[in-house]
Amino acid sequence: MxxxxxxxxxxxxxxxxxxxxxxxxxxxxxxxxxxxxxxxxxxxxxxxxxxxxxxxxxxxxxxxxxxxxxxxxxxxxxxxxxxxxxxxxxxxxxxxxxxxxxxxxxxxxxxxxxxxxxxxxxxxxxxxxxxxxxxxxxxxxxxxxITTASDVQKTIPVDLFGRRFGWEWDSAEKLTPVSASVVNEERVAVINESGERDWWMHDTPMPPSIKEYATIAEAQADQPQAALVVSHRLLTPEEQSILDNGVLYRPKVIVLGMGCNRGTSTEEIEAVIKETLDELQFSIKSVKALATIELKKDEAGLIAVCEKYGWPFVWYSPEELNQVEISDPSDTVFKFTGAYGVSEPAAKLYAGAGELLLTKKKSGNTTISVGLMPYHEEERA
Structure with missing residues (x-):
């Protein structure tokens, strides 16, 4: 060092x-x-x-x-x-x-x-x-x-938006023009699809120039002059125009549950993660954590992937995993691990979600499940 x-x-x-x-x-x-x-x-x-x-x-x-x-x-x-x-x-x-x-x-x-x-x-x-x-x-x-007497604007700091929750922007290209739109009180749309809800940080109401929308399509129909989009999804071609003067933020909301054979390479684990997220059309920047069984807490491949991306590496005991209802309990998995499942219950436990976006997929030496932190659970119900 x-x-x-x-x-x-x-x-x-x-x-x-x-x-x-x-x-x-x-x-x-x-x-x-x-x-x-x-x-x-x-x-x-x-x-x-x-x-x-x-x-x-x-x-x-x-x-x-x-x-x-x-x-x-x-x-x-x-x-x-x-x-x-x-x-x-x-x-x-x-x-x-x-x-x-x-x-x-x-x-x-x-x-x-x-x-x-x-x-x-x-x-x-x-x-x-x-x-x-x-x-x-x-x-x-x-x-x-804060001691400055003129600290009265109380609006959104575009470059710091959601930073306290771990949100990060996809690209810094539009930070300056979108910041100008916010400061100049132009019509700014905020579309928060999956991030934490309590992002407004002031004790006063949002100014009328800033308006929340449930979907990108709804905001596009209103033709705002700038936009802040919070989503774990890869936007469709039709949605991309919202970023003409917009910033896309990636909230940390995706939970990966994983099991693997002993000695599975870092490269294989990473490839399965990327392939799975691409299939789901999710951004890897929105991964919150990787969860598994305690038996795998020293698995080199899992540890290396988490270190590379800065993800928390979380594991649960077989007893904790067995308390979670899963779709396909396996006696074979229980024989070797003491748990009836690994990836599915691990993802559910960390995400705090009753349902997963991907229940379980086997690929090579790995099994992967994908959950979403339930900040907007009622909208998805």
């Missing part, structure tokens, strides 16, 4: 992948930072090498040694926002020499070491720190602290 050695007067070389950097230097801060990085897509995590866990390289975490103050000159021009889990006074002293212009400086938010407050410190509006503070606070269950 390469460690960034910070040297006075030298700007360190970093690997910038996301839009936001998370920085921590204490034991408690590192714990919170690791959890936040898992739940908040588009972030790069940096913390001191003395807290190394051994999984940093696999997770893309960057370690550094010496004073964190010397890291900020590299982070400052690289990121849209910085999430710093260090005391407010220390942060102000460290970033003061870097301040240039509110139109250029990144948004900076500070989180206290107990994770109780998320403070918008710098570039509140132009740098997006106010919205970033709200989104980070929502993920952490903390209190956002």
């Amino acid at each position: 390469k460690i960034i050695e910070l040297i006075e007067g030298e700007i360190p070389v970093i690997e910038q992948r996301g839009d936001y950097a998370i920085v921590a230097i204490t034991k408690h801060g590192v714990e919170m930072a690791r959890d936040l990085a898992q739940k908040f897509p588009g972030t790069d995590l940096y913390y001191m090498s003395k807290f190394e866990r051994g999984d940093e390289e696999a997770r893309g975490i960057q370690l550094f040694s010496n004073s964190v103050r010397m890291l900020f000159p590299a982070l400052w021009p690289a990121y849209k926002g910085l999430i710093i889990i260090i005391s407010l006074g220390a942060v102000i002293r460290m970033i003061a020499p870097l301040l240039e212009d509110k139109k250029k400086d990144p948004g900076v938010v500070v989180v206290d070491d107990r994770g109780e407050n998320v403070i918008s410190v710098l570039s509140g509006h132009l740098g997006g720190a106010n919205e970033l503070a709200r989104e980070v606070a929502a993920v952490m269950g903390a209190r956002p602290i």
Whole structure:
């Protein structure tokens, strides 16, 4: 694992992948930072090498040694926002020499070491720190602290929309023009097919310029000037026009239940997943987790696929799986695993859904089931 050695007067070389950097230097801060990085897509995590866990390289975490103050000159021009889990006074002293212009400086938010407050410190509006503070606070269950007197717009931050739930956009191409439509109070459609419902983050009603629609077709008929579409589906050719000035977000709602023979290769497991999602016309970006039986918790192929895509790898005991009603209980599977099924009950358990979108498919050395988190269950009933 390469460690960034910070040297006075030298700007360190970093690997910038996301839009936001998370920085921590204490034991408690590192714990919170690791959890936040898992739940908040588009972030790069940096913390001191003395807290190394051994999984940093696999997770893309960057370690550094010496004073964190010397890291900020590299982070400052690289990121849209910085999430710093260090005391407010220390942060102000460290970033003061870097301040240039509110139109250029990144948004900076500070989180206290107990994770109780998320403070918008710098570039509140132009740098997006106010919205970033709200989104980070929502993920952490903390209190956002916003002090700008003119913080009155209370609308949708297009680039951060749904970030607290793990939503990620398919393409950044239209972020700027759609953001302009929102800010300029043009008619904006929101179509949320499968993501979490409580996405409106303000204590005031949505402005009349923003309107929710049940389907893309309904929104298209109304001819909005911009659109925010939240869906796990691959859009049909007829639906694509909604993205002429629209952003497509992928909510984390798909649950994969899988069983496999011992020693099944990573390549075969990944190929089955991709093939299955293509058949269902679902986006792999919307996968929430992969679930299986406890017997497979050390299965190298399953672990490798989850690490590659950043999916939680979840397993259940045979007793837990046997409590779930399934379509085709197997005595053969029970003989070898102690459970009457693996992929189907595992997917149902994690998704919290009574029905699956794909009950069970056998392919080569694998069995796969696909469930959907029931945020919109009543619409599908």
